[in-house]
Amino acid sequence: MMLIDEAGVPDAALPVTEFTAHLRLGTGFSAETLQEPVLRSFLRAAIAAIEARTAKALVRRVFALTVHDWAARDAHPLPVAPVTRLVSLGFRDRAGTETASGLDVVWLAEDAHRPVLRAAGGALPAIPRGQSAVLRFEAGYAAAWGELPADLGQAVLLLAAHYYEYRDATSLGGGCMPFGVTSLIERYRALRLHAGAGR
Structure with missing residues (x-):
């Protein structure tokens, strides 16, 4: 079995403005546009990690x-x-x-x-x-970021901020995810009670 995401999450669906506000970054500076690719990369990483942990697609x-x-x-x-x-x-x-x-x-x-x-x-x-x-x-839950369940949206921002803050760290354990993120996504994780075709 092989699953391929044929289009990926489009740039327009990434909450760069919300993430900038979450990080309390300044605006109006010439370096702002230089930061955007970095912020998008952390948002994509956070979305991918949460989707992998929950087996849920966030953006449709x-x-x-x-x-x-x-x-x-x-x-x-x-x-x-x-x-x-x-x-x-x-x-x-x-x-x-x-x-x-x-x-x-x-x-x-x-x-x-x-x-x-x-x-x-x-x-x-x-x-x-x-x-x-x-x-x-x-x-996917939503076609646009604003339609996403609030707890999933907050989890993405928290995890992306975690990646941003610790981007130079080398001592974090594999699969490290902050407690606030795991608690927000817990209800989206399926309990694996049995295998098979979901009868």
Whole structure:
């Protein structure tokens, strides 16, 4: 299985102004524009870390999921939430040629933590030998930063500020995340009770 973020978080969706205010940086100086790429990089890092920790997409965008086998005959769990819509389903051969398949054979079972691709009939379409299925879907809480849940937005700012403040540190442990951030994102983390297709 391979998940690809096809577009990434656009620059326009990054809260540079809010982050600048959060850091209490001065404005109106010639160095302000020089700081923006640095601030954007820390915001991107914070978003990526929170998305990885929660398996949630913050800013809405399209992902491509490639699988060689379905998890179950009639269902396959999606690795990120919340999924807002299915975009396309196709099959890719070894040469990289992709053949489209209709979305009428599948449907999305929405879930806050474990959305599932389900068969509209008795089974998901068979993946031809030597090929892989490619499902594109849109996922994310909001199209614009101001529409994001307040606790997730605050967690991103806190973590980005942490990265900014300790950008030269070399003694922090792996996976270090401030307590304030972990407490804000805790309710978005799925409890892993069992494996499978999320039945």
